[in-house]
Amino acid sequence: MANQKQDSIMSIQNLTKVFKSGLFKPEVTVAVKDVSFEMRPGTILSLVGESGSGKTTIGKLILKLLQPTGGKILYKGKDITAIKDKEGLKEYYRRVQAIFQDPFSSFNPLYRVDRVFDMVFKSFLNEDNKEEKIYKALESVNLNPERILNKFPHQLSGGQLQRLLIARALLLDVDILVADELISMLDASTRIGVLNLLVELCKKNGMSVLFITHDLNLGYYVSDYTLIMYKGRLVERGSTRKVYENPIHPYTKMLFNSVPDIGKMWDRSKEFLPEQVVHDVRKFYKENQGRGFEEVEEEHGVLFSDTY
């Protein structure tokens, strides 16, 4: 991990987020607990987890849409939780951007889609040659500007809208892109195009992409590194190949066993219960009591026990 630190552009350290609701007898939910990882330029990091695992919360914390309860998020060495003023925030968003899950809800239905470009130009960019720049960005995501600009969101397809948002990130030449389930609302035939585009641009422009997904196959297809989340915890982390080929945490194993895959049949003779994983994980933690998050090999770490 030594050299990983050197060129990391964003470092997440012991990130924790606790939600409290209710004024008098607050209910406490631990959404994210003690999560650490690094993001490097030109790499795609997939954050895999089921609903309620805390993966989306991490995305929101990085985007400063939420404030962390504990831990640090260092962007180029500076803790972003300290950014409070408008200018600092603007400077941060100049380089750290996102694409959200639902393309249709990402656009205000009352405005033409051009608004997303107008906003970034107004806030971040020099307005010279604005049109030319937008055209270039749209063309590089394989969209025909003539057919896209001046349209209302409902006149375009989900795939087109997501491409448009990728073009927006391109215009800004961002360092970090949080892609939260960006293709889960798209159909199989269109999503691969969007995905390929994302990887291509990441490699070409040296972006660091946090690819948040529940789909293991997609995660495997695009990412260099993989993070597995379970109940707010980062349970396994490492280079994608290593995690997929040699999963160690029982939750990770269960995920790989249950993902449907063409060409590999599930073993239907074995009883499979989703509840089982809770016990398996508890047992695993118990057996490894006292151990914490450890590196098992180079670029592959596992959470052995949550009671360190």
Next chain:
Amino acid sequence: MGKYLSKKLLIYLITFFIAVTINWAIPRFMPGDPISILLSRFSGLEGGREIIEGQFVQSFGLNQPLLTQYFNFWRSLFAGDLGISIYVFPKPVINVIKEAIIYDIILLVPAIILSWIVGNKLGAYSGVNRKADNIMMPFFYFLTSAPYFWFAVVVAFIFGVKLAFFPISNAYSSTVQPGFNLPFIFDFLKHWFLPFLTLFLVQLGGWAIGMRNMIIYERSSNYSKYMESLGASDRLIRNYGFRNGILPQVTGLAIRLGTVVSGALLTEIVFSYPGLGYLMLRAILNQDYFLIQGCFLFIVIMVLAANFIVDIIYMIIDPRVRLSYSGEV
């Protein structure tokens, strides 16, 4: 469940506290110096001097610091001392109100409950029967738009004057002897009927419209679709829809209680029915501020108590609240 109720109770306590504080503050801080008006009105009455001594110097304590006045106010409130009425001098306000409030209760409770039940039934019918819907809906809109007192006038004119079926003022005739005797009860009911009818009908429209929309909404819900897919009869699906549609209607009852009570006050005035509303009007006309305030306080208490009852009912019928899955109503 406990959380839900305690949260509600807290709101009611705060509301009561505010109501009392308003009551204390208004005569002291309103422009026009109402206290001097009160003083001058009392001094003209026989025995008024003693009242001024007793009320104003001791419990009102005008020469004491504000905070002390405030605590004294609370103390006398818990002692049941709301002052002396001018309108029915020299009766204590609390006694005047006690006599009046019984009329509000016998008017409001049946009107609210019956109207709610009948309104919901009619609305549910309207929601599944297009023909009935087209005929009944305009009528319901008319009812729900009518000011209570205007509708009371209309009812009084039709049933009391034109048809002369019912008397249109007072709670009973001066010719009958109040008590548990048949002539009195009959006479009482005759006087009670028109104000009741007014309250019943005006509310009816709102409940019917609400239930009709709920039924249509529930009918397009997923569980309705599922049940229909599995061959459930329209009747069963309708019953399910009604059961779920009732929930927001109970919430609606809580929200509208204030309006209904206000409507009852105005209706009583039209029929000279001696409840709090009629009393309040008399108090206003006589500038009897003690009585106005007493009425105000009791109206607040009445509405809060009714709200609390509705909350308990809601908790019983909605499993989500009972099981603490949602604190919102």
Next chain:
Amino acid sequence: MAAREFWKRHENLYFALTNKKVLIGISIFTLMILLAIFGPALTPYSYDEFAGEGYLPPSKDHLFGTTLMGKDVFTRTVYGLRSTFAVGFIAGTIATLIGCIIGFLAGYYGKWIDEALMMITNIFLVFPLLALLIILAAYLPYRGIMTISIIVGMTAWPWTARAVRSQTLSIKNQGYVNLSRISGISVFRILREDIAANMFSYVFMVYILQFSGTILAAVGLEFLGLGPTQGVSLGLVMQNAVNWNAIQLGLWWWAILPGLVLTILVVSLYFINTGLDEVFNPRLREM
């Protein structure tokens, strides 16, 4: 072609203008406004003048008849209608504004701001407002239309705040609000362009209900004799009628007609509101 494009873009407007309820409602409402504006010019009398003999039933000279003392009921009604409209506009606007601001803040900022504001709202919600109005109005020796409107408006907002809050909550979680936030857009612009603009149709419907609600509340006050201390109002006309035992004396026109005008006005507002509801919620349209 351009027209077609226009209707395609403004589909809701098209549905609104072809909705029977909306059309009927708007027609009646407009008629009432015209009556309030031009009514006083149409009648030769003034509202406090003894215009003729008393006890006259409706006729060509006195459309709504005369009072016991010979005042022209129609004249009093149209003047009263003016004051009613004024109260509706002012109090409705105040109530909608307060409700929107509190609902916005509670929904958008959440956390303790939400808890505190909703606590206040719930307290106002359980408060019997007419009683509060009475106690406020009773101690005010001089009351103008403005005063009445303000105290009515200040007490009528709670349900609006709750409704607006839940709308804000659902819009706040839309992706485009987050996208605007990470686009370095000011909170004010987000509130205006992303939240308020998308709530416009909803708030408009709320306003209609507030308009009718505040009118009814104000008329109740007037009926108790706590309305404006000068001039004439619909509630006052009806209070006079009841005080003078108009119905017992058979002067039904005095007691009933002014209230009927008011009721029709409120019905028209309800029609517009439900019609618009059907326009914005296609689920109700099917019925």
Next chain:
Amino acid sequence: MRENILEIRELKAYYKILKGDVKALDGVTFNVRRGEILGVAGESGCGKSTLASTLIYRKPPLKYISGEARLLGQDIMKMPEREFKKLRLKNISIIPQYALDAFSPTKKIKTFIGDLVSEHGIRPNKKFYDKVAERLDMVNLDPSVLNRYSIELSGGMKQRIIMIISSILDPDFLIADEITSALDVSSQRFVANLLANLRDEGIIGSAMFITHDLSILYQIAERIMIMYAGHFAEIGPTDEIVKNPRHPYTKALLASLPQVGIQYKDKRLTGIKGTPPHLLNIGPGCRFRFRCPYRTEKCEETPLREKVNEDHYVSCWNSKNIGSDNHG
């Protein structure tokens, strides 16, 4: 060959809206056999969910146009509603797409099941609830869930309970509409297996599993039908479809499917350019022709359904040119 439980011939159902007809299901022909799970796949708007609605829950604006659907020999399209009601739950049943939201919030699960079967003349007595408990045990749920309300249950539990309810009267034909889409990976596997178990145990006669996820179908379906934009594209045994697709759309769909073991660096998957056509008042012709690399002039005509192999049918004019060489 096993008995056909369901026979669909040239079935058409349109959404009749103000602007015209949305031809969401436009001439589909297939059979469902006893004991099989037929998978139906395609992207959103392909007509797969309309097919489910047409068979069991037709409500305006969806309207039956023509064709037939024979359930155990009786045409359920032309059957009076009152008669068809009796077949529901007993002969034909559905696990709807919105299964997690299919409960009435104010009724206990027990009441809900009891009310539903009472409608079919079955008394919900102890014997009946014993059977329910047995079924619940099959899905690893305690019988105590019967006394709960839906809000007390997790998503996975609700999905399983709906599956039990829908199959409680042992229907001959069960429609499973996107039953895995709303679930997490782990529950997906359980639920898909459960469907197969219901079939294995003979509780359901046959099932039609509608999903957008081909890889799940691969796990449990005997045969797969592919639909595109309201048209039938291809039907055949699962292995045939996956290894030897003869419709260009099936082929493209498979090529766009990510699998564990395939990384971007090693092998670039390809998507399909463009989007499906709008179905409002759409004319004749193959509906895939706008995105199809094999397009010819002939494609302006609606392709006919033809047999290309044992049990393998395709609707494509150029199916002969589409090789079996490049996938699998």
